[in-house]
Amino acid sequence: MSAADLTPGRTTGPATEVVGAVATQVATAPTARPRRHVSTRFLRSELRLIFGRRRNQAGLGILAVVPLIIAIAVKVSTPRAGRGPDFFASITSNGLFVSLSSLSIELGLFLPLAVGTIAGDSVAGEANIGTLRYLLAVPVHRTRMLAVKFAAITIFSLVATVWVSLVGAVAGLALFGGGEMTLLSGTQIGMGQAVLRVVMAPVYLGLCFASLGAIGLFISTLTEQPIGATIAVVILNVMSFILDAIPQLSWLHEWLPTHWWMSFGDLLRDPIVWGDLTRGLLTAAGYALVFWLAAWAHFSDKDVTG
Amino acid sequence: MTEALGDAAVSDFAVATEGLTKRFRQQVAVNAVDLLVPRGAVYGFLGPNGSGKTTTIRMLLGLIRPTAGRHRLLGRAMPDHFGDVLPLVGSLVEGPAFHPYLSARANLVRLDSVDRHADPRTTRVRVDGALDRVGLLAAADKKYRAYSLGMRQRLAIAGTLLAPRELLVLDEPTNGLDPQGTREVRHLIGSLADDGATVLVSSHLLSEVEQVCTHVGVMHVGKLLTQGPIAAVRAVSEPRARVVTDRPQDAARVLRELGLTDVAVESGLAMGTLGKLAAEKIVAALVHGGVPVTGFAVERPSLEDLFVSLTGEGFNVSG
Numbered sequence: 283m284s285a286a287d288l289t290p291g292r293t294t295g296p297a298t299e300v301v302g303a304v305a306t307q308v309a310t311a312p313t314a315r316p317r318r319h320v321s322t323r324f325l326r327s328e329l330r331l332i333f334g335r336r337r338n339q340a341g342l343g344i345l346a347v348v349p350l351i352i353a354i355a356v357k358v359s360t361p362r363a364g365r366g367p368d369f370f371a372s373i374t375s376n377g378l379f380v381s382l383s384s385l386s387i388e389l390g391l392f393l394p395l396a397v398g399t400i401a402g403d404s405v406a407g408e409a410n411i412g413t414l415r416y417l418l419a420v421p422v423h424r425t426r427m428l429a430v431k432f433a434a435i436t437i438f439s440l441v442a443t444v445w446v447s448l449v450g451a452v453a454g455l456a457l458f459g460g461g462e463m464t465l466l467s468g469t470q471i472g473m474g475q476a477v478l479r480v481v482m483a484p485v486y487l488g489l490c491f492a493s494l495g496a497i498g499l500f501i502s503t504l505t506e507q508p509i510g511a512t513i514a515v516v517i518l519n520v521m522s523f524i525l526d527a528i529p530q531l532s533w534l535h536e537w538l539p540t541h542w543w544m545s546f547g548d549l550l551r552d553p554i555v556w557g558d559l560t561r562g563l564l565t566a567a568g569y570a571l572v573f574w575l576a577a578w579a580h581f582s583d584k585d586v587t588g
Numbered sequence: 589m590t591e592a593l594g595d596a597a598v599s600d601f602a603v604a605t606e607g608l609t610k611r612f613r614q615q616v617a618v619n620a621v622d623l624l625v626p627r628g629a630v631y632g633f634l635g636p637n638g639s640g641k642t643t644t645i646r647m648l649l650g651l652i653r654p655t656a657g658r659h660r661l662l663g664r665a666m667p668d669h670f671g672d673v674l675p676l677v678g679s680l681v682e683g684p685a686f687h688p689y690l691s692a693r694a695n696l697v698r699l700d701s702v703d704r705h706a707d708p709r710t711t712r713v714r715v716d717g718a719l720d721r722v723g724l725l726a727a728a729d730k731k732y733r734a735y736s737l738g739m740r741q742r743l744a745i746a747g748t749l750l751a752p753r754e755l756l757v758l759d760e761p762t763n764g765l766d767p768q769g770t771r772e773v774r775h776l777i778g779s780l781a782d783d784g785a786t787v788l789v790s791s792h793l794l795s796e797v798e799q800v801c802t803h804v805g806v807m808h809v810g811k812l813l814t815q816g817p818i819a820a821v822r823a824v825s826e827p828r829a830r831v832v833t834d835r836p837q838d839a840a841r842v843l844r845e846l847g848l849t850d851v852a853v854e855s856g857l858a859m860g861t862l863g864k865l866a867a868e869k870i871v872a873a874l875v876h877g878g879v880p881v882t883g884f885a886v887e888r889p890s891l892e893d894l895f896v897s898l899t900g901e902g903f904n905v906s907g
Contacts, residue, residue: 315675315676315705315751315752316705317675317704317705321704321708323701323702323708324701324702326701327697327698327701327702331687331690331698334690335689336689411685411686411687411688412682412683412684412685413685413686413687415646415649415651415681415682415685416679416681416685416699416747417699417702418649418650418651419649419650419651419674419677419679419681420674420675420699420702420703421650421670421671421674421675422702422703423671583653585646585651585652585653586646586651586652587646587651587652
């Protein structure tokens with residue numbers, strides 16, 4: 283069939299004017315729609331999706347239950363020394379320790395599960411309901427999409443850790459009061475310094491969890507089942523804790539994604555011991571970079587058939 | 589399409605593919621398709637379920653990578669120009685897909701907010717305009733989850749209308765719509781075309797395509813069997829004379845003498861393609877030649893006959 287057979291035209295009579303109108307358009311290049319440059323609209327839309335979703339709101343509610351339970355339990359029965367994390371014993375002396383205790387309790391499963399849910403959902407969730415193909419056809423460049431998705435996961439993990447700390451701090455201060463804080467090293471610091479350190483802890487952990495989120499983002503590009511991706515993240519998280527607990531594998535420990543998480547306790551020493559914290563942030567950055575790139579390598583030319 | 593087509597000719601087509609092929613493991617889903625959609629056309633992309641229409645459309649939009657071949661949209665080579673061209677392309681691919689727990693309006697706002705070319709100041713107006721155009725404005729705040737299939741389909745069409753488009757790619761746009769909705773979509777396609785947009789509409793239903801399309805292409809088992817202006821495609825099947833007689837051999841001889849082509853004989857039947865011959869002369873010649881005629885008809889195959897003759901009968905999904 284030659285090109286001449288395919289000249290535009292409608293078979294019906296009255297529409298012949300349309301043919302002329304189209305013909306004048308033909309030679310011109312597509313009328314470009316002007317592109318706006320830096321915009322946070324996509325990210326804000328992503329955050330609205332995450333925080334507007336009932337399931338996620340319920341999840342944040344559950345995360346907030348732990349600090350409340352800790353605060354109330356400690357209030358009704360003073361814990362005996364030697365049981366539980368170090369922070370527990372200090373709660374009665376300063377309510378802010380509820381915040382730190384909650385983080386240390388929740389970092390094993392609850393917070394990784396929350397981050398894993400959001401990360402698992404990020405790409406697989408869109409693929410699962412089919413919205414991924416419409417996002418890409420808008421068009422959204424795939425690299426941009428992965429960058430925005432990861433930014434949203436990072437923000438979520440910071441919000442989740444800060445939220446747990448905040449609820450813990452408020453509940454703790456209400457039940458036990460604030461004032462001077464006796465650090466793990468025995469020295470005392472003022473309330474201002476104490477608040478600063480209690481704020482730094484969830485920020486540190488939020489950044490650590492973001493690296494777990496990058497692993498989740500990568501897994502999320504491999505499947506169309508968001509639940510599957512979430513479960514995989516939790517399994518990897520638990521696996522990392524198990525490996526970290528086997529002394530024969532001590533050579534491996536410092537490379538595990540979860541190994542440095544508990545180092546947030548170093549923020550409560552005087553002066554702050556930065557060595558392990560720095561190492562923890564570098565490890566998190568390393569995991570985030572490697573797995574974000576893996577997600578990009580896999581997704582950037584993946585066939586989207588869902 | 590051949591290399592001989594210069595750049596000027598290439599830009600006459602809203603969609604031009606060249607040997608577009610997609611192989612999934614062993615199966616060839618799309619086999620060397622040269623799709624040509626002229627600007628301003630309403631192109632009916634026909635084929636039974638599983639014939640490769642959706643896979644072709646996914647390749648056009650860059651959702652899947654072709655195994656071989658290349659294509660241009662609005663005159664620009666893909667995939668290099670996706671970023672410039674896709675904002676001018678509205679698409680509905682393999683059914684509607686939205687976030688179930690968001691309202692219809694929130695879903696369209698979501699689509700608009702990921703579009704770097706969209707002006708956030710006009711989002712509200714454009715979203716409501718698109719909803720209005722598909723008759724969903726009254727149900728705009730209902731959750732997508734509560735939408736019926738027909739409403740979902742309309743919402744997906746509204747999604748393609750959020751910005752001015754030069755090309756609309758609509759994959760089975762009337763799926764799940766009631767007859768009233770189907771007619772509205774047909775009307776909508778007509779009005780989009782009148783605004784100067786090119787429309788590529790895929791369907792397995794001939795009737796809906798026949799009424800709005802200027803061009804058709806027929807896919808079958810991954811191959812594009814035929815394409816062109818609807819009149820030209822239909823003209824491929826020329827009218828045939830059909831003579832019912834107890835002496836079909838004699839009738840066939842007369843038909844040949846009259847200049848009919850493709851003369852065929854069956855028991856009690858002789859058939860031939862008319863060409864330019866006036867049909868009424870045939871019966872006279874037959875009677876004059878002493879052939880008893882018990883029945884005579886001139887048949888022009890409908891688009892549906894043509895479609896079936898190209899793609900075969902039956903419900904079997906190809907591939």
